[in-house]
Amino acid sequence: MIRLEKRLAPSKRAQYLNPFLAVLLTMIAGGLMFAALGKDPIAAIRLIFFDPIFSQQFGSFSRPQLLIKSAPLILIAVGLAIGFRAGIWNIGAEGQYIIGALCGAGVALAFYPVEGWYIFPLMVIAGALGGFLWAMIPAILKTRFNTNEILVSLLLVYVAERLLAAMALGAMRNPDIAGFPGSRDLRRYESAHNADLIAGTGMHWGVVAAIIAVIFAYVMMTRHSLGYQVQLAGQAPRAARFAGVSPARLVVICLGISGVLAGLAGMFEVSGPSGQVRIDFASGYGFTAIIVAFLGRLNPIGIVLAGLLLGLTYIGGELSQMMLQLPGAAIQVFQGMLLFFLLALDFQTNYRLRFTKGARA
Amino acid sequence: MIFKSILGAATALGLALAAPAFAQDDKTTVGFIYVGPVGDHGWSYTHDQGRLAVEAEFGDAVETTFVESVAEGPDAERVMTQMALSGADIIFATSFGYGPEMNNVAANFPDIKFEHATGYIQEQPNVSLYNARFYEGRAVIGHIAGKMTETNKVGYIASFPIPEVIMGINSAYLAAKAVNPDVEFSIIWVYSWYDPAQEAAAAEALIEQGADIIMQHTDSTAPLTVAQDAGVMGFGQASDMSSFAPEAHLTGIMDVWAPYYIERVRAVIDGTWEQGNVWHGIADGMVGFAPFSDKIPADVRAEAEGMIAAIADGSFHPFTGPINRQDGTPWLAEGEVADDGTLLGMDFYVEGITSEIPN
Numbered sequence: 001m002i003r004l005e006k007r008l009a010p011s012k013r014a015q016y017l018n019p020f021l022a023v024l025l026t027m028i029a030g031g032l033m034f035a036a037l038g039k040d041p042i043a044a045i046r047l048i049f050f051d052p053i054f055s056q057q058f059g060s061f062s063r064p065q066l067l068i069k070s071a072p073l074i075l076i077a078v079g080l081a082i083g084f085r086a087g088i089w090n091i092g093a094e095g096q097y098i099i100g101a102l103c104g105a106g107v108a109l110a111f112y113p114v115e116g117w118y119i120f121p122l123m124v125i126a127g128a129l130g131g132f133l134w135a136m137i138p139a140i141l142k143t144r145f146n147t148n149e150i151l152v153s154l155l156l157v158y159v160a161e162r163l164l165a166a167m168a169l170g171a172m173r174n175p176d177i178a179g180f181p182g183s184r185d186l187r188r189y190e191s192a193h194n195a196d197l198i199a200g201t202g203m204h205w206g207v208v209a210a211i212i213a214v215i216f217a218y219v220m221m222t223r224h225s226l227g228y229q230v231q232l233a234g235q236a237p238r239a240a241r242f243a244g245v246s247p248a249r250l251v252v253i254c255l256g257i258s259g260v261l262a263g264l265a266g267m268f269e270v271s272g273p274s275g276q277v278r279i280d281f282a283s284g285y286g287f288t289a290i291i292v293a294f295l296g297r298l299n300p301i302g303i304v305l306a307g308l309l310l311g312l313t314y315i316g317g318e319l320s321q322m323m324l325q326l327p328g329a330a331i332q333v334f335q336g337m338l339l340f341f342l343l344a345l346d347f348q349t350n351y352r353l354r355f356t357k358g359a360r361a
Numbered sequence: 362m363i364f365k366s367i368l369g370a371a372t373a374l375g376l377a378l379a380a381p382a383f384a385q386d387d388k389t390t391v392g393f394i395y396v397g398p399v400g401d402h403g404w405s406y407t408h409d410q411g412r413l414a415v416e417a418e419f420g421d422a423v424e425t426t427f428v429e430s431v432a433e434g435p436d437a438e439r440v441m442t443q444m445a446l447s448g449a450d451i452i453f454a455t456s457f458g459y460g461p462e463m464n465n466v467a468a469n470f471p472d473i474k475f476e477h478a479t480g481y482i483q484e485q486p487n488v489s490l491y492n493a494r495f496y497e498g499r500a501v502i503g504h505i506a507g508k509m510t511e512t513n514k515v516g517y518i519a520s521f522p523i524p525e526v527i528m529g530i531n532s533a534y535l536a537a538k539a540v541n542p543d544v545e546f547s548i549i550w551v552y553s554w555y556d557p558a559q560e561a562a563a564a565e566a567l568i569e570q571g572a573d574i575i576m577q578h579t580d581s582t583a584p585l586t587v588a589q590d591a592g593v594m595g596f597g598q599a600s601d602m603s604s605f606a607p608e609a610h611l612t613g614i615m616d617v618w619a620p621y622y623i624e625r626v627r628a629v630i631d632g633t634w635e636q637g638n639v640w641h642g643i644a645d646g647m648v649g650f651a652p653f654s655d656k657i658p659a660d661v662r663a664e665a666e667g668m669i670a671a672i673a674d675g676s677f678h679p680f681t682g683p684i685n686r687q688d689g690t691p692w693l694a695e696g697e698v699a700d701d702g703t704l705l706g707m708d709f710y711v712e713g714i715t716s717e718i719p720n
Contacts, residue, residue, distance in 0.1 A: 058446055065439050165552050169522055169719075180481060181523055185461055273435035278458060279521060279552075283432045318440050321428045322447060328398060328429040 003354040014349040019295055019302070022342040023309070029341070030334045039324050047323055048316030048334070062315050064202025068273050070311030072097070072265040074304055075210040076289035078217045079258030081298040085221070086230040087237065088254040092138065092153025093262040094286025095160035096131040100263025101270035102167055103130030105183060105277045108192035109172055112184060119191040123267060124205075131263015132256055134160065139255040143248040149255065161282060168279045183277035186270065194272030206268030210307075213261055218300040230254065262286060291339050310335070389630050391415055392449035393427040394440050396456035397555050403580025403599040404554065404616070405429060408455040408478070410600070411618030418623045422630065433458030441466040445473050451629045453622065454478065457525075464488055474634050476625060478618075479525065481705075486636055491621055494642030495525070496532035496704065497672050498614030498650065499576075500679035501665050502596045505611060506574045507537030507544050508661045509594070516567025517548045518560055518577040518584055522718050524707040526578050531711045532679045533576060536668075538713055547572055548716050557583040568593055574611075585609050594656065601651040612665075613651040620646050640701060644673045680704065685712035 027049075031041035052062040076093045083090050090096075104127035111119050138152035172183040186192045197203045221227035233240040233250050241247065265285065274281055292310055296303030317331035393412050395405035412425050426449070428440050437459045444452055445466060451474040454463050460482035467475045467485040475488045483490055506515050515537060519526050530548060537544045547570050549563040560579050564587040567575060575595035577584045582605040588595040589609035597603065597613025621641065628634040641647035650669070653662055671677035682693030687710040693699060710718060 058443055061442055061446060062439075068435060069439075162552065165521070177481065180457075181521065182458070269435075273438075275461065276434070278433060280433055280458065283434065283436065314436075315439065318428055318431075318436075319443060322392070322426050322440070322444060325426065 001356045003356055004351050005354045006351055007349070010350045014345075015297065018342060018345040018349060019297065019306070021345055022295075022338060025341040025345075026334065026337045029337055033330065033333065034326065037326065037330060039326055044320050044324055044326060047320040048313055048331075050316075051319055052312055052315040058319065062319075064196075064200060065315055066308065066311050067202035067207050068204070069314055070307040071204075071207040071210045072269055072285045073289050073292045073310060074307035075206065075213055075265040075268075076258070076262045076286060077292035077296060077303045077307060078210070078213045078300055079261030080289055081293040081296070081300070081303060082217060082221070082230060083254035083258050084234075084293060085298050086233045086250055086254050088251055089150045090135065090138070090153050090255055090258045091150050091290065092135075092155075092157045092286070093258060093289055094282060094284065095153065095157035096134045096259045096262035097266035097269075097286045098157075098160040098164050098282050099134040099266070100127040100131035101266030101274075101281060102164065102172075102277065103127055103263070104267030105172065105186065105270045108186055108189060108271065109183060111191070112189055115191045117191070120194070120271075123192060123271060124264065127263045127267025128260045129263070131259040131261070131266065133259075134263070135255040135259025136252070139252045142251050149251070153255075157286070164277070164281060165279050168277050168281070172277045181279055185275045187272070187275040192271055194268050204268060204272045206265060206272060209264055209268060214300045214304055221300070226253070262289075291335075295338065295342060310338075313338070388421070389419070389423045389451070389626065390447075390449045391423055391425045391626055391629075392441075392444040392447075392452040393425065394431045394437060394444070394452070394454050394456075394459070395427060395429045396433065396458075397430060397580065399427070399429050401555055401580050402582055402602060402605070405455065405580075407599050407616040408453070408618055411622040412453075414619035415622050415626050419626065419630070423626060434462065438462035438465055441475075442469070445470040449473060451476065451626060451634070453625075454480075474625075474629055483636075483638065489625070489636050490638040492640045493616060493647040494640055495614060495616075495648060496528045496679055497642045498648045499529040499532040500536040500672070501650065501668050502576065502612065502614065503533030503536030504540055504668055505657060505661055505665055506533065506576065506596075507539070507541035508664070509611070509657070510537075510541065510544060510574045512571045512573045513541065513543045513545060514570065514572040514574075515544060515546050516564065516570070516572030516575045517546050518563045518567070518575065518579055519548050519550050520554050520579050521552060522550065524705055527710070527718060528704055528707045529578055530714070531707065534714055535684065535711060536679060540664075546714055546716075548714075550719055551579060553579065555580040557581040560584050561587045564588060564595075565591075575609075582606070597651055603651055603654070610651070610654060611657055612653045615649040615651055617647055617649045642672065643669060644675070686710070687712055687714055 027045050031045055034041040034044040051058055053059055080090055080093055104123040107123045107126040137156060138149040141147040141152050142149045168181045174182060174184045194204050229245045232243060233245055270277060292303055292306045296306035313335050320326045321328055393408060395408055397405035399405055399409040412427060415423060416425050431437050431440050433456060441452060453476045455478045457479040460477060460480040463475050463477050464482050464484045467488045471487055477488060477490050479492045480490050517530060534546050547567055549567060551559045551563050553559055560581050561583040564575050564584040568591045573593045575584050575588045577598050580598055582602050585595050585597060585602055585606035589606035594609050594611050596611055599616050602613055603610040678698045680699035682697040683695045684693040686692045689712060
């Protein structure tokens with residue numbers, strides 16, 4: 001008979017060590033998998049973790065790409081983590097990301113071809129507002145009717161995806177090109193283009209926003225009373241209520257913040273790296289950000305590292321496909337292992353297995 | 362100080378570990394990027410068959426590589442750039458939406474040749490476009506469907522309301538209608554190129570509505586297996602899908618990219634590559650057919666084969682007037698043949714189709 005027993009005092013150090021251990025275990029298990037596929041495991045791991053940054057051949061190109069890939073992940077994950085800390089589960093960041101992009105692009109396309117300094121700031125506001133309002137649907141349904149925000153926010157992703165397809169095929173379609181889906185290329189519309197601030201560095205406004213969000217979240221969680229309320233609500237909901245924390249207010253704030261940040265991420269993506277409202281604009285950042293948030297221990301600084309790490313596995317994963325012909329699915333399994341090992345280690349940190357003699361009725 | 366030395370050590374490690382580049386010898390390196398997994402048995406699979414044919418044709422003279430499941434947008438731009446940096450001589454990008462990115466990358470690598478399937482953006486001198494006249498194949502299976510349906514209801518699983526798909530629906534409908542005036546098309550849009558679950562659900566819904574022939578403009582084998590379970594029939598897409606549903610599979614339109622890929626790679630090897638923009642059909646071998654099922658009666662088979670031959674020799678065009686638009690206004694006069702420009706921008710149904718194009 002095996003029993004699970006909650007550890008009374010989970011090791012603090014293990015909490016911070018587990019992500020690193022998880023990476024190490026992933027390298028080992030992933031390496032074995034690559035070897036089983038008949039590929040050189042050392043070469044594969046090197047291509048995934050080292051070459052995107054250090055290779056002379058690819059580095060100067062893929063280092064900026066790392067920022068471009070990681071910035072939206074970090075921006076979204078920082079917002080999600082605040083809610084997760086409070087026990088408020090926004091699983092629909094992908095939807096808020098899409099709506100933010102649609103609102104931002106909508107403003108740009110409405111102004112086209114007028115040029116003006118005020119267009120980009122308006123797009124930023126529209127993107128943030130779009131993400132916010134989309135997140136308010138599960139928030140208000142929860143506070144008013146006590147619906148489950150996990151389900152509502154997740155299902156709204158599919159609504160947002162349909163809306164995206166409808167926009168790419170209909171209202172936002174580029175009228176200059178007959179019949180083909182997809183909006184105008186915002187990268188060719190100067191006032192709306194979220195270009196590299198310094199050419200070739202990958203530093204666009206989304207990266208700046210991610211940095212600001214990380215600092216803001218860090219200060220809020222450690223210095224501000226709101227951060228205290230969030231922590232309290234997550235760890236001891238009853239105590240929080242006695243302390244005067246309004247659960248409804250917290251739901252609105254947490255979903256609101258994560259919605260705003262996801263919306264911003266979408267807006268910076270559509271006006272920069274992606275450039276177009278297109279049917280498959282959404283590439284899963286909103287979902288991957290959930291992994292990033294947990295891998296980063298729901299801590300803003302940790303999220304930066306986790307976001308960079310995941311971005312690295314994407315870019316390195318493509319490299320290893322290209323250079324070693326690893327199947328794309330093997331890379332996804334590899335990324336999945338990362339979360340699997342982290343959860344397993346966390347479980348082991350928080351619980352212990354007890355072998356008891358004989359079966360108890 | 363400590364930070365610097367860590368950084369230094371890491372850099373040294375990185376350099377020591379730096380991957381060997383593709384051999385920079387006289388081998389021609391050919392890169393492919395696919396929008397789906399090579400195992401989809403649909404679109405991406407057929408392109409990968411083309412890649413393997415290139416390897417078989419040129420042997421040691423070429424080296425091929427590919428990256429699968431690359432999302433359109435910034436991911437595609439990054440993968441193409443990495444391919445270019447790794448020494449590729451020619452890159453085939455095999456999804457419609459790779460257009461803007463391919464032209465961006467092509468501008469940065471003027472010596473590398475770029476080939477874009479089903480695209481329309483050609484801003485750089487080193488970007489070629491190629492596409493297949495799938496509507497020719499749709500006409501043939503439309504004919505077979507019109508002859509073989511007993512309920513006079515054909516179910517059509519469509520992906521996105523874009524000209525390519527609308528053109529296919531019109532072509533199949535016109536051919537079916539020509540041999541069966543009572544035929545009706547029910548169309549379900551799944552807003553995906555590859556989503557087995559949704560495609561299966563669409564097939565079930567169509568069969569429930571009375572369709573006994575299923576056509577698909579999506580890539581998975583799911584509709585065919587649903588058709589087989591329900592005892593109705595259907596057509597495969599992109600590759601020979603008969604092994605997935607031998608009872609239901611009548612035939613299928615096959616994408617045959619190998620001859621074009623071999624021709625273009627040869628041109629790179631010979632140094633004769635030139636920018637092009639081709640739309641090949643049955644005549645050039647880019648559109649083919651999976652083996653015809655025994656379920657197709659001999660006379661229908663003979664008619665279908667005759668139609669294939671007539672399209673190939675140019676004596677028959679699936680869009681030959683008189684054809685009216687859905688709203689009854691004339692489109693093509695008696696004997697008039699549709700021009701390529703109208704077909705490539707097709708945003709209307711022909712007369713007789715009862716549903717509307719979603720917007």
